[in-house]
Amino acid sequence: MDYEITKIDESTWILSEGFVRFFLLAGCDEALLIDTGMNIGKVKEAAKKLTPLQLRVINTHSDSDHVGGNKDFYEVYMHAAEEENYRAHGLGDGTKIVPVSDGEIIDLGNRPVKIVWLPGHTPGSIGLLDINRRYFFSGDTVQQNSEVYMFGSRRNIKDYIQSLEKIQKMSDQFDLIYACHGTIPIKPDFIPQLIEGTKKVIAGEITGTSREVFGNSIRACDIGCDVLLVD
Numbered sequence: 001m002d003y004e005i006t007k008i009d010e011s012t013w014i015l016s017e018g019f020v021r022f023f024l025l026a027g028c029d030e031a032l033l034i035d036t037g038m039n040i041g042k043v044k045e046a047a048k049k050l051t052p053l054q055l056r057v058i059n060t061h062s063d064s065d066h067v068g069g070n071k072d073f074y075e076v077y078m079h080a081a082e083e084e085n086y087r088a089h090g091l092g093d094g095t096k097i098v099p100v101s102d103g104e105i106i107d108l109g110n111r112p113v114k115i116v117w118l119p120g121h122t123p124g125s126i127g128l129l130d131i132n133r134r135y136f137f138s139g140d141t142v143q144q145n146s147e148v149y150m151f152g153s154r155r156n157i158k159d160y161i162q163s164l165e166k167i168q169k170m171s172d173q174f175d176l177i178y179a180c181h182g183t184i185p186i187k188p189d190f191i192p193q194l195i196e197g198t199k200k201v202i203a204g205e206i207t208g209t210s211r212e213v214f215g216n217s218i219r220a221c222d223i224g225c226d227v228l229l230v231d
Contacts, residue, residue, distance in 0.1 A: 003037075003046045011111075012133065013050055014178070015043065020065045021180055023137055025130060026051045027108025033057045034128060034137050035180065036069030036076075043069035056106070060139025061125040062086035063149070066180065070095050077106075079117055082124020085154050100126070118167070120160025121150065129173060136174040142167065144190055144225055146182030151218045151231045157202060164195045182226070190225065197223025201230060 004016040011026040015037065022035035024047050031053040036043045047055055058077040059067050062085050070076050073095065078086065080099035100106075102117035114129040118141045128137040140148065141163055150157050171188035178184050200206045201221045208221035213229060221228045 003041060003043070005046070005050070008135070008178070009133070011051075012130075012135070014184075015046060017041070019181060021184075022066070023178060024050055025108060025111065025113065026053055027111030029109030030054050030056055032106060032108055032113060035060055035066040035139075036072070038065045039068030039071075042072065044072040056108075058100070058106070058126075058128070059086075060127070060137070060180065061122040063122065063140065066139070079115070079124035079126045081117070081119065082122060082126075085122050085124060088154075116166070116170070118163035120156055120158075120163045121148070123154055123156075125163070127167065129170070131173075134173070134175040136167070136177045138167070138177050138179045138186075140180055142177050142186060142191065142194065143179045143182040144184075144186050144194075146179070147220075147227045147229055149229050151213070151216055151229050157198065157228075157230060161195065161198055161202065164191060164198065167191055168195065193225050194223075197225060198228060201228050 006014040013024045015022050017037040017040055020037055022037050025032045031051045033047050033055055057073045062082055075096035075098050077098045077100050083097050100115045104115045106113045112131045114131055116127040116129055118125045118127050121140045125139055125141055168191045177186035206221045208219035211218055211220045218229050
């Protein structure tokens with residue numbers, strides 16, 4: 001399968017694979033692949049067609065639609081809090097995990113990218129702030145017109161709220177948000193709406209409707225801008 005490729009700018013690309021998308025950022029010295037998709041095709045080959053630079057790989061988190069192509073790489077970067085979740089899904093055999101931490105900078109060569117730890121959707125979910133371009137790659141933490149998975153083990157909706165508030169506090173540092181699902185790009189002024197809706201779910205003001213997803217009985221809570229799928 002060929003990925004659908006869309007340019008954000010001359011050195012930033014979106015790779016779309018069905019309902020999930022991931023991103024390639026090129027600096028002067030290296031390139032960074034943010035997530036590897038479901039691996040319907042070969043993401044490493046797709047990335048190499050876009051840039052000849054040495055390629056690093058980082059996972060925003062370890063849900064299966066974000067790490068499917070990891071096996072094609074010797075090592076991948078992820079937040080230290082995510083490795084247990086990654087291994088618990090039976091993933092990562094033969095792949096070296098390089099842990100990153102909140103606030104760490106990956107410099108691709110005149111293109112610094114900052115790690116932002118965003119627990120909630122998973123324990124080690126991260127976003128990546130492309131400092132000079134003022135892009136924020138949010139993984140699954142920020143989504144618009146999508147379904148946000150907040151059910152099952154290792155998800156924590158109270159941590160999720162805190163992570164959204166963290167993004168809100170740093171919203172003067174980016175102009176556009178690029179999410180892995182739903183509408184893109186997203187403007188920073190969307191974040192308060194997502195926070196407000198999620199708080200209403202926690203407070204029981206939005207109770208949702210019953211649904212079954214992957215054999216789990218959950219509640220689908222429509223908050224207007226998204227649907228939160230919760231236990």
